[in-house]
Amino acid sequence: MRIDLHAHSAASDGTDAPAEVVRAAVRAGLDVVALTDHDTTSGWEEAAATARRLGIALVPGMEISCQAGGISVHLLSYLHDPTDEALLAETSRTRDDRVGRARRMVERIAQDHPLTWDDVAGQVTDGATVGRPHIADALVARGVVASRDEAFAGILDSRSPYYVRHYAPGAADAVRLVRAAGGVPVMAHPRAGRRGRVVDDEVIAGLADAGLAGLEVDHRDHLPEERVALRGLARDLGLLVTGASDYHGTGKLNGIGEHTTSPAVLEAIEATATGTRVVRG
Numbered sequence: 001m002r003i004d005l006h007a008h009s010a011a012s013d014g015t016d017a018p019a020e021v022v023r024a025a026v027r028a029g030l031d032v033v034a035l036t037d038h039d040t041t042s043g044w045e046e047a048a049a050t051a052r053r054l055g056i057a058l059v060p061g062m063e064i065s066c067q068a069g070g071i072s073v074h075l076l077s078y079l080h081d082p083t084d085e086a087l088l089a090e091t092s093r094t095r096d097d098r099v100g101r102a103r104r105m106v107e108r109i110a111q112d113h114p115l116t117w118d119d120v121a122g123q124v125t126d127g128a129t130v131g132r133p134h135i136a137d138a139l140v141a142r143g144v145v146a147s148r149d150e151a152f153a154g155i156l157d158s159r160s161p162y163y164v165r166h167y168a169p170g171a172a173d174a175v176r177l178v179r180a181a182g183g184v185p186v187m188a189h190p191r192a193g194r195r196g197r198v199v200d201d202e203v204i205a206g207l208a209d210a211g212l213a214g215l216e217v218d219h220r221d222h223l224p225e226e227r228v229a230l231r232g233l234a235r236d237l238g239l240l241v242t243g244a245s246d247y248h249g250t251g252k253l254n255g256i257g258e259h260t261t262s263p264a265v266l267e268a269i270e271a272t273a274t275g276t277r278v279v280r281g
Helices: 018-027 044-054 083-109 117-121 132-142 148-153 171-180 199-211 226-235 265-272
Strands: 032-035 055-070 071-078 184-188 214-218 240-243
Touching: 018 032, 032 044, 032 226, 044 055, 044 226, 055 083, 055 171, 071 171, 083 117, 083 132, 083 171, 117 132, 132 148, 171 184, 171 199, 184 265, 199 226, 214 226, 240 265
Parallel strands: 032 055, 184 214, 214 240
Antiparallel strands: 055 071, 071 184
16 A cells, blocks of 8 residues: 655645646555645645545645744644634634735845746735745746746745744644644654754653654665664664655645655554544545
8 A cells, every 4th residue: 555645736836736646646656645845735625525536545645834842844734623612713814914924025036036926926826825836936937046946945935034934832832732633733844944944852852742643764865874873772762663755736846655654653643632533445
């Protein structure tokens, strides 16, 4: 059984509609795919309908933007209740602040490069969570950079003078919110240092104490030695180990299904969750 537990659609910063993410998973020979858009569950219904029709299992999820000590942390939430008021309040606050943050970044970039807010807005699907990838796409369309990767390596890098932070809850608080909503929290790409600073093992241990269930170990942004170290840390902390593509359609090189999760881990996630269920055709 081939299981990919991290994929994005145009409901956040992917380029495929939710239904197309499911179709891409089928074409790649996956048996299970998770839809984990940033701070939103708006793609669940469309993805679920397609999954039922095509006979593939869908794990409804979300990737929550949070932070620990000023360092960005991404938390994958699986099978939580999408109507939970406390979790909805936090993700709504984050999404709203992302818009203001994106506008401020565009204002800074526009001082040196041809870019307007209308350029960026034109890259955002109605209702989608706005993020730096949309700014990157606008920069590509303007011919300022050749790709999202080039944009993130320079203009949109977290160390760039154009960078602006956005609101994000504390990571431990986010873990507790996911648990309270009946979900299963797994830390996404915890050693992806190319994206910026990463938290140390002591922070991850504290998140485990707060209810963190697992670590996303097999990810293209992790070097082989980092995967070995993360497996050891997961073993020491009693955490699940997942693998996934972090698929974004044409927005990233990541190929859907390029890393996978074992069926036993998915079983453990399902056994723990009380918020919602895996959608099966």
